[in-house]
Amino acid sequence: MDRRTVLAGSGAAVVAGQLALGAAAAAAEPGYDANLRNDPGPGNDPSLRNGLDPRNDLGPRNDLTLWYDEPGTDWESQALPIGNGILGASILGDPAADAIVLNEKTLWTGGPGSPGYDFGNWRTPRPGAVAQVQRAIDERERVPPEEVAAVLGQSRVGYGSYQSLGTLTLATTPGPVESYRRELDLSTAVARTRYVANGIRYTREYFVSHPDQVLVVRLAADRPGAVDVAVSLTVPEGRTAATTVSRGRLTVSGALDDNGLRHETQIQVVTRGGTRTDEAAGVTVSGADSVLVIVAAGTDYSDRYPTYRGPDPHPRITRTLQAALHRQDQLRDAHIRDHRALFDRVRLDLGRRPADRPTDELLAAYQGDDPALETLFFQYGRYLLIASSRAGTPLPANLQGVWNPYAAAPWSADYHVNINLQMNYWPAYATNLSETTTPLHDFVHALRAPGAVTAREMFGASGWVVHNETNPFGFTGVHDWPTAFWFPEAAAWIARHLYEHYLYTLDQTFLRERAYPVLRDVARFWLDELHTDPRDGRLVVSPSYSPEHGDFSAGASMSQQIVLDLFTSVSHAAGVVGDGRFKKEVQAALQRLDPGTRIGSWGQLQEWKGDWDDPADDHRHVSHLFALHPGRQITPSGTPALAAAAEVSLRARGDGGTGWSKAWKINFWARLHDGDHAHLMLSEQLRTSTLSNLWDTHPPFQIDGNFGATAGVAEMLLQSHAGELHILPALPTAWPEGRVTGLRARGDLTVDITWADGAATELTVRAGHGGPVTVRSSLVPGGLHTFTARAGGTYSWKGSS
Template sequence: MDRRTVLAGTGAAVVASKVPLGPESLTSPSPLDKPGELALWYDAPGTEWESQALPIGNGILGASILGGVGTDEILINEKTLWTGGPGSAGYDFGNWRTPRPGAVARVQQAIDERVRVSPEEVAAELGQARNAYGSYQALGTLTLTTAAGAATAGSYRRELDLERAVARVQYATDGVRHTREYFVSHPDRVVVVRLGGGSVSFTAAFGVPEGRMATTTAADGRITVAGALDDNALRYEVQLRIVTTDGQRTDNADGSVTVSGASAATIVLAAGTDYADRYPDYRGTDPHGKVTAIVDRAALRAYPQLLETHVRDHGSLFGRVRLDLGRALPQVPTDVALAQYQPGDALEGLFFQYGRYLLIASSRTGTPLPANLQGIWNPYPSAPWSADYHVNINLQMNYWPAGPANLFETVAPLVEFIDALRRPGRVTAREMFGASGWVVHNETNPFGFTGVHDWPTAFWFPEAAAWLAWHLYDHYRFTLDESFLRERAFPVMREITRFWLDELHVDPRDSTLVVSPSYSPEHGDFSAGASMSQQIVRDLLTSTLEAANLLGDRQLGGEVRAALRRLDPGTRVGSWGQLQEWKGDWDDPADDHRHVSHLFGLHPGRQITPAGTPGLAAAAQTSLRARGDGGTGWSKAWKINFWARLLDGDHAHLMLSEQLRTSTLRNLWDTHPPFQIDGNFGATAGITEMLLQSHTGSVDVLPALPSAWPQGRVTGLRARGDLTVGITWSGGQARTIAITAGHPGAVTVRSTLFAAPHEVNGLRHPAHTDGSCTFTARAGGRYEISA
């Protein structure tokens, strides 16, 4: 059996082939050793988690691959392992611990009288210290120890294949090639590490973070780690089974397992907690039975079956979209490619697909909780910002790519999470505001935290629920799934709308309906009718009215229509041509704050468009230029989307370039700093906006194509109206457009292609002077348009 047969037959993870390797094979990798077309790869082990770990995941279990030689430490996360919440001393869901009758009304009166009130004064009246909020936790570390020495290892390669969602490490010592392969299977619910192909010897151990109590045992090749968090008594369990085909396997007294002289071995790891997203206790059943069943079922399957099932499942989502920007990735390690990056490089296409990969890995149907501030990966007992759910943009940004980048299945955990916030949010709405409906403020956790804390510039944001509702309605706009709208989206939207119909305040200066108190994240004073607040509520009411008309809710539709007539729209042009951030003309042209929240109506909203509201679009551009091109990683990502919506592809591309050059780590994770994953998702969404837009109701092809991408091809993007779109272009112009319709109806496509005679499914059409073409599609119909 030659070396290639050994590697192909095992798929390998600590593979020790006995076949000697000549000098050429040590320096020239076989086809199996080469990175895939879409891969991150490195020529040295990682030594630092934040910038060098390669992430894999299945929506609930995550693993971080550093690829050490003699000792390989694989950090494992389970998304529901959180401190805080019920069971933790003093947890109160963020609601006021003692009643404060009239507190909101007092702040509203102060704003009515003085117009502007400091954040500190409002926080003193409405905020409180946060108790037992908690933080996302690391589950523990799977350590594989071998006899190989790092000093003697050569031909090292560590890679993450995005198309297969498989990580691999390869190196050679003493003429022997070692390979490790890792993946996290969504269908089988396990982390898998493969060892095989020769005389394999290693010790596997699983350790929990220092200071956490756990019981660890080893029996019959199974390691079991069980415990409960000190903070809230949340129970957790990890089980891993080591399956060998031969050799010797020894269970050690310390809970580790040693394998010696095996030709093949597979490690399967499952984990769980007793968390359940159910108010008010957030507890389910002990995880032992479920974890045991999952790991035993996976252990019965042969490694090739586990791998094939995983790759097929991942590929069914990831493979839907292909993007070719006309340049090939350089054959250098990814960290070198990032250091050498120049605008227009193929690294931009890899970055786009990496965002899609990360969303698949951190959010899948059938898994609890949406992707958090770090997706699913975290090594810390106290993560930055708790790795929580900031809902003044960050959680929302995580899901911007889901629709246009054709990953609808990733939305399910977000939908369930929003739905689960309703019960605690009703309590907060009633106790804080005396209002019906439900509300959530600036940030939340897995335990229904819908109230407030006391950080003056980041504690008050009752519009958050309305922004979350945007995702539900936009999901409907993409899919046209009326049952989803009727059964899932509209009940949530209706309740949030009820809250705002109760809570909108009459501005004594002009009798318009405004949000008060209102605050523009995360600077300035409290006031009435800040632009972002008004735009979000207007978006909610507009979408609710559309849904009510479609579903026949005439009573709610009438109330919403009346409120919209009186609602301040939150879109004013100020004294220096800017879009005002507040209802008053207070903007400072020297303000370069990272938040540009008052452009919500431009993106992700649909209230400001160059064609429909050119004056407001020009004012938004003035505001963007004043804010500048700096900011944190997520801020730059949002600016990609803003400039794309303004149809300025070159400026959108400049922001993408700035993000890659100054806000991207060596493993291509976005950095705030520190690591914060929303920038990855925001950038992927921004690239889709450069290539395809559909928020106005038409399919706008290449609306913001930058000059750096003169030719290219994309397939599988999605447009609202249940449409799948492919585009080829050259010379900066579309040459072919392919549209597949999921529903029947009229489709309007806009493109420079229509300025000349063109063909639709082989039939010649004359030029369209307005740059658009409208046709009636049938369900399942494919329409090919060419120059």
């Protein structure tokens, strides 16, 4: 049969006309997608050249693949996530009804247009309320959080929640299935489902392209005419959703009931062979050789304060989908090149190949003795950050990255800024993914305008502020949870990420134009808001609250440590950009500031200014160790007494806690140079706080634990916060040999390390900028060596064999 006739009958020639690809005959030839040409099956499929032997579906395709021998049935523990920073998809891989949960990161209820929404209700307690709480603290030292909440007032009206975009279903009738395999290749960011039914081998391939801003699903078989599929999209309640189907394109558009935010999803179905039929609710394909499904989606969200709305998404989504259709033969290669340009920068080899078992079985058998699984977990964190936070896309990674099946997500899947959002980006710089931080920087800048209103109306202060939680609509006030509603230090903590960008890159333009204005304005808030403690005349934060724990007081340790960190950073930055007057003002405040680091009666680092710590307290937050990590005030070599006190506190808290808490403890122990205890916390997280798909669980699923663990592994291998390159500062005995390449250090340095028998054997440092570099390693003269690097220079040391 003439292929041209088949394609015309299926409607593909009409699509070609829509795309104005030129001659109809050219469009009708088997060339829509170069990967579909001459497609006899997976064995000769160019898209699978680096994959499995087509005659054997067993065994991992490489060391960085999650794989399973059964379809997923539970989204939270079994979905395989793919994404491009704004679009997300979750793969369960049911051969009969492949239900792919879709997400678009800006699809949120709440904010402008939401019932009861009002900026003032979000931010303004009655006049004098903050001063009243300060007086109570001055008189009584400790005030219960419920009492403070009653005075300050709480509101979460119009806060909203992150939403699921909908479920893309690929329905077939495969019959009995054999040789099933579902996998996610971290190195290419491509997921696959493979199985045999009725003697035919079927393959589905899924990826979300950042260059082309689309989800792509390809269905193929090793027998011509064997692909039958019905493509449909269902959306949750709580929104209008008009569906149209024309020429193989399914469009669902409407608006959320809550706030009127407009949403649109367009799905194009392209066939090779067979027939394609437009139905009322989707597109049905019969007898095709292969099928390509391309999805584009978006909303009219904008980060512009105070409306948070942009243009109707329809023209943009249409252009995106049309452009992707023009590039069918390039989509996959462009996606993989883009992903690998980031992912391949860091390679970690801990000397062990993965066992030939599905990932869930490896996890179930794990007892702290599988470096290959630990390597996979490390790289999975990097993969998830690339997939949920990319330059040019709005909003940073949220509590679930970008993946969420719910209309009312746990904790709204929002931005908790008393550690969780910050933890999401801990691995960004150290593991060579600085580009992923752009959405975070943009988000912080977008908070300045609403945060300035909150600073003025709630505190009577200049600068800007944000509390414990925030959302895409500039929520910078207090919410309705008395034991975790107050945390004005959050702005200072998230602002330090912009300063870290400068420290890692030495980009003075970025410091001057992006980081310093943020740091300066947060510092202005605290210069206005710091309170003189009547007990000793020191400047303290009041009201002050150690996150989610204890009573309100003045000068809780974390509050003081964060403000000290801010003032130290902004003082240095002011010197670099030439703002001498503000530097003097900040340094004067630093002289009076309570540092927030005291050793208590049982040798602990105190959580509060008062010696109130209970040695039996095992609370999940260890907030008073901020100065150890991510701060830099406490180091074993620089402040040994404080480091010893921090260890006492950490041991008292224990090795339990939620997933993200265990991840933070990996970093704490790494900073204390105890590699074995850091590794113990990594193994505890994998054994007790990790789901079958390697997502971290609080419970429920919360992605910050994945990112915190990846950062912790990097801290075990390389540290630079103390002004030197410390090589293998916390290497555990469980990793006696290995190699890591591409780690980044402050000072615009890139580092490769090889070790054997627990000691470094080779070290290479590449300098992006010139200047002095200090290296601490057994490989360098005297164990501590300072040299002057030149920009672009490479410096290597090798131990004697």
